[in-house]
Amino acid sequence: xxxxxxxxxxGKGSGEAVKMSNDKKAILSExxxxxxxxxxxxxxxxxxxxxxxVPCSEVHIYxxxxxxxxxxxxVNIIYYY
Numbered sequence: 791x792x793x794x795x796x797x798x799x800x801g802k803g804s805g806e807a808v809k810m811s812n813d814k815k816a817i818l819s820e821x822x823x824x825x826x827x828x829x830x831x832x833x834x835x836x837x838x839x840x841x842x843x844v845p846c847s848e849v850h851i852y853x854x855x856x857x858x859x860x861x862x863x864x865v866n867i868i869y870y871y
Contacts, residue, residue, distance in 0.1 A: 791812050791854065792812065792814070792851055792852065792853065792854075792865075793810070793811075793812055793851075793852040793853070793854055793855040793857070793858050794810070794811055794812070794813075794814055794817040794849055794850070794851055794852075795807055795809075795810045795817075795849070795850040795852070795858060795864075796808045796809045796810070796817045796820055796821065796847065796848070796849055797847070797848040797849075797850065798821075798822050798823075798847055798848075799843070799844075799845055799846050799847070799848070800845055801843045801844060801845035802843060803843050805848070808820060810855075810858070812855070817849055818849070821847040821849075821870050822845075822847055823845065823846050823847040823870045823871050824870055825870060825871045826869075826870065826871075827839075827869065827871065829871075830871035834871075838871070844871060845871070846869055846870060846871045847869070847870040847871075848867055848868070848869055848870075849867070849868040849870075850864040850866075850867050851864055851865050851866040851867070851868070852864050852865060853865055
């Protein structure tokens with residue numbers, strides 16, 4: 791069963807794991823930022839991603855909770871801006 795970790799970055803270089811769950815819908819509903827990369831470029835401006843610290847939400851996807859606790863690399867990372 792996949793395990794999801796929501797990390798919120800504040801644009802000042804720091805991020806915090808806000809929520810962890812096996813329920814993808816619960817994680818996605820807690821995001822502070824909602825735009826995909828393509829949507830963010832339209833909403834903000836084309837050079838938005840060239841700044842050093844961009845506020846965003848990251849959803850790290852692990853194969854299991856055990857892998858997360860062991861410090862393994864996530865299978866996938868989804869970014870929202």
